[in-house]
Amino acid sequence: MAEPLKAVRGMHDILPDATPAWQFVEQTITAILQRYGYQEIRLPVLEKTELFERSIGEETDIVSKEMYTFTDRSGESLTLRPEGTAGGVRAGLEHGLFHNTSRRLWYMGPMFRHERPQKGRTRQFHQIGVEAFGLAGADVDAELIIMCARFWRELGLDGLQLEINTLGTPESRQQYRRVLTDYFRDHKDKLDEDSRRRLDSNPLRILDSKNKELRGLIEAAPVMTDYLDTESLDHFTRLKELIDAAGVAYRFNPRLVRGLDYYNRTVFEWLTDKLGAQGAVCAGGRYDGLVEYFGGKPTPAIGFAMGLERLIGLLEASEASYDTPQPHVYFVVAGETAVDAAMRLAEECRDRLPALRLLMHCGGGSLKSQFKKADKSGADIAVILGDEEVRRRVAAIKPLRMDGEQIEVDWAALPGTLEQMLRL
Ligand code: HAM
Numbered sequence: 001m002a003e004p005l006k007a008v009r010g011m012h013d014i015l016p017d018a019t020p021a022w023q024f025v026e027q028t029i030t031a032i033l034q035r036y037g038y039q040e041i042r043l044p045v046l047e048k049t050e051l052f053e054r055s056i057g058e059e060t061d062i063v064s065k066e067m068y069t070f071t072d073r074s075g076e077s078l079t080l081r082p083e084g085t086a087g088g089v090r091a092g093l094e095h096g097l098f099h100n101t102s103r104r105l106w107y108m109g110p111m112f113r114h115e116r117p118q119k120g121r122t123r124q125f126h127q128i129g130v131e132a133f134g135l136a137g138a139d140v141d142a143e144l145i146i147m148c149a150r151f152w153r154e155l156g157l158d159g160l161q162l163e164i165n166t167l168g169t170p171e172s173r174q175q176y177r178r179v180l181t182d183y184f185r186d187h188k189d190k191l192d193e194d195s196r197r198r199l200d201s202n203p204l205r206i207l208d209s210k211n212k213e214l215r216g217l218i219e220a221a222p223v224m225t226d227y228l229d230t231e232s233l234d235h236f237t238r239l240k241e242l243i244d245a246a247g248v249a250y251r252f253n254p255r256l257v258r259g260l261d262y263y264n265r266t267v268f269e270w271l272t273d274k275l276g277a278q279g280a281v282c283a284g285g286r287y288d289g290l291v292e293y294f295g296g297k298p299t300p301a302i303g304f305a306m307g308l309e310r311l312i313g314l315l316e317a318s319e320a321s322y323d324t325p326q327p328h329v330y331f332v333v334a335g336e337t338a339v340d341a342a343m344r345l346a347e348e349c350r351d352r353l354p355a356l357r358l359l360m361h362c363g364g365g366s367l368k369s370q371f372k373k374a375d376k377s378g379a380d381i382a383v384i385l386g387d388e389e390v391r392r393r394v395a396a397i398k399p400l401r402m403d404g405e406q407i408e409v410d411w412a413a414l415p416g417t418l419e420q421m422l423r424l
Contacts, residue, residue: 010115010123021312024322026108028154029128029306036147038104038130043087045110049077055086055290057261059201066113080112084129085262085287085303092133093296102134120278120310130284131303133291138235141266141286141302142242148270148282148304149248155311156320160281162248164268165256166236168228170289173264176227177203183221190217207255223254232265239266262287266302274317275310282306326378327359328422330400332370335387342385345395345411352415355424374400380422383414397421 049069056063068080084107092098108128115121132140152160167173181203195206207218258267267285284304291299333342346360359377361370374382384396395414398406409417
């Protein structure tokens with residue numbers, strides 16, 4: 001017999017037992033986004049490869065080794081999106097969304113990176129991303145961070161630490177980059193292979209190295225803040241004042257650099273130590289130059305994205321509580337004439353009680369087997385209809401997970417009785 005087919009490595013099914021947690025996270029966060037005035041944008045999963053090469057940067061890990069890139073049937077090079085910011089900028093420019101106005105947007109969906117799968121790291125993963133365009137001040141940077149703190153609070157997550165840094169302007173970073181390159185070149189013999197490769201292409205990323213043997217060298221390296229322009233420093237000071245005033249705790253990490261090239265000024269990450277090695281749950285920063293780089297008018301921008309797999313991992317680790325919606329009513333139907341009447345009655349109940357979750361038994365079978373299913377469904381109540389009840393135009397109501405005796409009601413009284421019993 002042939003081996004059963006399996007999902008692609010690093011791409012996971014999210015099974016019915018797991019979806020309530022996903023729905024809770026998605027609904028909580030998107031409701032908060034709406035309360036802050038952010039609008040949803042839906043973007044294609046496929047984009048031209050060039051979009052990511054030019055925005056994320058050719059030397060980054062994402063572009064140089066992790067993209068799912070292929071040539072389509074028309075000979076065009078396309079890539080499954082590894083993130084959402086580039087597509088957001090592309091769509092905004094294509095549809096004139098940034099003309100003379102600011103925009104606060106969010107998106108949600110799968111992203112793809114060919115990384116080595118491990119706990120908290122998958123090849124298809126899901127993000128909710130948030131992007132604010134056309135706003136230059138530190139106020140919006142603070143708004144995003146304060147909004148994140150609200151996400152965690154309302155989700156019931158604990159143990160998330162905020163790290164912030166500023167990367168300055170491209171010019172001031174260039175100067176720092178030269179100093180840093182000289183420093184690492186003087187210690188080239190101590191660098192590992194990866195860091196040597198980055199020495200010329202992207203020396204800032206050496207600061208991000210996970211190699212413990214480099215820790216001492218990295219800690220003694222020159223710090224970016226000493227080379228920043230005053231405007232970027234002022235921006236950063238203002239941001240810190242605003243988040244201090246909001247009571248959001250943070251750690252200044254001068255070595256926080258981010259793995260994508262488009263950032264300037266503010267960068268930040270929310271980290272946890274509850275998920276093992278993959279501790280970054282949410283990350284982002286300013287990318288003031290990206291819209292102009294793609295041919296638009298100068299448009300400041302800032303955003304971040306959260307990894308939903310990691311958020312859900314943290315939800316479980318935090319033992320946060322959320323609803324797992326089970327049916328209120330299981331409709332037991334015994335007998336030939338009962339099916340027609342039950343179908344009609346169920347629709348009447350659904351019309352009258354929009355909050356009601358009613359699971360209709362389909363497929364016949366003995367009363368005993370239907371009650372087994374009713375019990376397994378987690379329903380609070382069974383409504384029972386047999387030929388005898390149909391003849392007398394009544395239905396039986398049997399509490400399964402509530403106190404009380406079995407009762408009988410007229411059909412006309414069924415919705416009202418359920419409403420009362422279930423407090424809908
Ligand atoms: P990023 O840091 O590459 O930034 O990804 C953001 C988040 O996505 C990470 O903090 C992590 O939670 C999650 N994530 C990334 N890769 C994986 C993976 N392989 N498996 C599971 N989760 C993952 C961005 O994507 C930027 N576009 C964020 C941004 C928006 N910056 C400005 N605007």
